[in-house]
Amino acid sequence: xxxxxxxxxxxxxxxxxxxxxxxxxxxxxxxxxxxxxxxxxxxxxxxxxxxxxxxxxxxxxxxxxxxxxxxxxxxxxxxxxxxxxxxxxxxxxxxxxxxxxxxxxxxxxxxxxxxxxxxxxxxxxxxxxxxxxxxxxxxxxxxxxxxxxxxxxxxxxxxxxxxxxxxxxxxxxxxxxxxxxxxxx
Ligand code: SAM
Numbered sequence: 001x002x003x004x005x006x007x008x009x010x011x012x013x014x015x016x017x018x019x020x021x022x023x024x025x026x027x028x029x030x031x032x033x034x035x036x037x038x039x040x041x042x043x044x045x046x047x048x049x050x051x052x053x054x055x056x057x058x059x060x061x062x063x064x065x066x067x068x069x070x071x072x073x074x075x076x077x078x079x080x081x082x083x084x085x086x087x088x089x090x091x092x093x094x095x096x097x098x099x100x101x102x103x104x105x106x107x108x109x110x111x112x113x114x115x116x117x118x119x120x121x122x123x124x125x126x127x128x129x130x131x132x133x134x135x136x137x138x139x140x141x142x143x144x145x146x147x148x149x150x151x152x153x154x155x156x157x158x159x160x161x162x163x164x165x166x167x168x169x170x171x172x173x174x175x176x177x178x179x180x181x182x183x184x185x
Contacts, residue, residue, distance in 0.1 A: 016111035031061035032149035040156035093131035100134035108159035
């Protein structure tokens with residue numbers, strides 16, 4: 001049963017949708033983001049951690065999602081983006097200002113890495129400048145922004161909606177699936 005579930009999950013993982021998390025500090029937020037990434041069918045999450053602080057997961061919130069994800073740590077956004085660009089990804093950074101594209105008009109059927117920012121500061125200015133695109137979840141209330149883990153959910157599930165609606169087949173490479181199967185079983 002477990003082996004069957006693992007195979008089914010791996011078949012549905014997206015090869016071309018990655019989440020990048022820049023300096024999100026609160027363990028509750030990181031945990032909820034990892035749980036959401038797994039639920040939306042992502043395999044790869046990159047953590048940008050310039051101070052080498054690591055990240056702390058609260059298992060009650062992540063429900064162990066981190067075990068099923070490939071989490072890569074990078075010391076800088078520059079190194080992270082270089083590695084993603086080598087694999088053909090566009091970089092879409094979340095931004096609240098600077099005429100970002102509403103997520104409902106953004107094309108998530110391409111190979112896209114979505115960048116989320118720090119709870120207080122948002123995505124660093126220098127990181128925004130290195131990104132290809134800027135995206136926003138349109139807001140119509142009094143508050144300026146959403147909690148970062150809520151934003152992760154809205155963006156990743158919009159990306160999944162678009163990908164399913166377009167009939168996109170974007171699996172992980174076969175060798176990676178085999179490697180994950182060996183690790184998970
Ligand atoms: N003052 C910060 C700013 O200007 O970015 C607010 C940071 S917000 C609390 C933390 C993160 O949540 C943001 O960096 C972004 O990744 C995500 N976020 C929050 N609201 C968002 C929105 N409406 N659209 C896209 N991302 C959002």
